[in-house]
Amino acid sequence: MGAVLGRTLAAARRFPWVTATIGVAIVAGVLAFTPWAEAGFWLIVTYVVAMALRSAWAMVRALLRGIFGVDIIAVTAIVAAVLVGEEWAALVVVLMLTTGQALEEYAAHRAQRDLTALLSRNPQTAHRVTASGEIEEVPVTAVMSGERILVRANELVPVDGLLVSAAGAFDQSSLTGESLPVEKVAGDEILSGTVNGAASVILDSVREAKDSQYQLIVALVERAAATKAPVVRLADRFALPFALAAYAIAGAAWWVSQDPARFAEVLVVATPCPLIIAAPVAFMAGMSRAAREGIIIRSSATRESLHRARTFAFDKTGTLTRGTPTLLEVRSEGSTAADALLRAAASVEATSAHVLAAATVSGAEARGIVLDHAEDAFETTASGVTAEVVGQTVAVGKRDFIAAHLGSDVRPAQIDGGEIAIYVAIAGAFGGVLVFRDQLRENAAETLERIRALGIRNLMMLTGDGQVTADHIASSLGLTDVHANCLPADKVALVAGASARPAAMVGDGINDAPVLAAADIGIAMGARGATAASEAADIVILRDDVSRVADALAIGRRTVNVGLQSIWVGIGLSLGLMVLAAFGFVPALVGAWLQEGVDVVAIAWALRATRPGSGQ
Structure with missing residues (x-):
């Protein structure tokens, strides 16, 4: 019992205007059965007029900012209900407004729990090892x-x-x-x-902490959560026509019936809380769902842009491909066996920091080959490396490097587009070739198909690689709009010049930062929040998974769709009630309570944005 009472008191403090409205209703209800009933009447009138003035002042401030909101209908409904003697209906309208605000806050809190969970895990302290070997606990910012x-x-x-x-x-x-x-x-x-x-x-x-991975991701989340989006604008697009329709129906009902009470009855059921609440709740629900999928969408403006997107451009390396070469084939020459060639090459490459060296070692390990110890390694930058392995001199590198090492020409390897070869010499003789390829991501083709299914017809691939390599990757993905040999400035020009807009750009490297910033929607791939790419992007995919790009598009579109649907559901139900009230079928007090039900339906509909649906 104590716990229930504690939660009730906490809710009362959290939502003071709801508490005040309920308190006025209780006091006036008790006074109605006493000789001081008129005092109860004036208590309600004073309170609802004060609340109408409060809403009117907020409405005026919005108008000064150029925003026409639908609060004007609520203010008019309260005043009209008081003038025709329906003070209890006016109080219910005030209750609807205050509970609507409370429900919006609650729904936003519910939808943001995935974001706050991420923020709550932000490391706060660290255990620093001092020069004397002692351990001291310090704030993480002090490291x-x-x-x-x-x-x-x-x-x-x-x-x-x-x-x-x-x-x-x-x-x-x-x-x-x-x-x-x-x-x-x-x-x-x-x-x-x-x-x-x-x-x-x-x-x-x-x-330092401020530049470390998790703290940068947290900063992205905080900016996304703090962004006050143009969510209200989505509802305000409907504000003026809805207000005009409500006043037209109310005025016609009054003129035909010659009863001013009809005017109040129509406006009471026209109170537009669904319009005010539905879009923010849907957008916050979409933010929650995106966070669960490892997608940080920085603003609701970005969601609206995703909803309207017509072009998607992709960087190749690290986005559609893995960005790291994989050993594809070992071609030995002469009497050297393939495993022996790979063992010798990997033993030498283990001394190098080159990306192909790491791929060679990984390829050997994947085949279960145990490496030998290499001695006297000498690396020529960007050309190759030599070392002594089991008493033999082994050289690994480019064709020209191996030719110079052997003192004779080396026949170029036959490779396909998208492949690269390194050459190996053992004990003064040509040993063979290792062939590598930057492999396509397994789900890249499926991701592009999902994006096409979501209505995107213009897909582009931009890459700094040569045309042969670009065409090879593009043909594997069914892409026809391919641009090779692109510098960062070329990518910016291509995305800026896209005819179908808004245009989204997906990339992962520092060199992609300019085009991500220039695109209508910049999407940074991978868990690399420290890169310039993620700082320039509108959307950051925290997981190194290209399929999340399609997820981001689907979530953005569904979020806006659900927001619009919830607005239309609220408008439709309100218009139906207005027509019934115009013919005298809905008394003002009953209509006020029915409008509360419309609010609940609109909010429940908006919360559907937390779940996938309709293929999105």
Whole structure:
């Protein structure tokens, strides 16, 4: 009982105008059965007129900002009901307005819980290791780059850092959607916001908190949640015609019946809370759903743009493809077996930081090949590397590099578009070729089909790669509008020149930042909130999954559709009640309560935006 009373009192404090309205109704109701009934009448009249003046003042301030809202109908209904002696109906209209505001706040709180859950996990403290080896707990904002940090078992990593401990397992699901813990070894970067495993680890911080991964994502969420969108504008588009229709019906009913009470009865059921509440609730519900899918949409203006989008342009590398080369084929020459060639090449490449070196080592490990120890490694930047492996000199690199190493020409490998080859020499003889390809994402083609199914007919691919590579990838995806050899400025010009607008651009790299900023809708891919791309984007996909782009489009469209539907549902029900009231079938007090039911229906309809539906 005490807990129920406590919640009731908390709700009363949270929604004071609802509490005040109910209090006036209770006091006036009690006075109606006493000799002071007239005092109850004047209490209601005074209160509802004061509330009408409060709403009128808010309406005037909105008009000064150039916004015509539908509050004018509510104000007129309250005044008209008082003038015809329907003070209780006027009080119900006030109750409807105050509870409507309370319901909007409650619905917004309900819809935002996924966002606040993310914000609540923001690391607040860190365990800093001092020069003497002691551990001190400090605010995460006090951690500087280069400091040593202890992360205890099952704790959030407070700042981005390099792993000092030999190994560790980390849950990155909040950043990447990866469901299984990820194994890391000494030297690997650990992003803030990941959850440490069962053993404590030591990190060397590489960024301050404000520049670390999770804090940047939180900043994006805070901006998205704080943005006061043009959500009200969506309803205000209907405000003037709805008000004119309401006044026309009310005026006609009064003129035909010669009864001023009809005017009040029509306006009471015309009170436009569904228009005021429906769009904000739908938009907040859409924000909640997007957050659950790992999508941060920075403003409701972006949702409206998604609803109207006609063109989608995609960067290739890292967006439609994985952005990292994968070993496709090992072509050995002479007597060297394929596994032996790969073992020798990977043993040498393990000493290099080049992206193809990492792909070579990964390819060998995937085939279960154990690497040999390489000695006396020497790397020529952007050309190749040589080293001694099991008593033999092994060279790995570009064709020209290997030709110079051997002192003779090397025949170029036959490769398809989108492929790249590196060459291997062992003990002074040409050993063979390793072929790599930047693989398409498994769900890239399916994602494009979903986007087409959502009504987008203009799909473009923009890339800095050559035409042959671009055409190869595009043909695999069924894309015909392909632009190769693009510099950042070329991408900006192509997106800005798109004939079907609004135009969205999807990218992931720093070089994509200019075109993401220039596009009507910029969408940054992947869990890389620190990149310039995500800072320039209107939408950030937190998980490295291109299918979330189609999800963002579907959520944006459904959110606006549901908002519009809820507005039309409210308008339709209100118009029906207005017609019935015009013919005298709905007394003012009954109509006021029926309008409360219309509010509930409109809000329930708007909350459908939290769920998928109709293929979206």
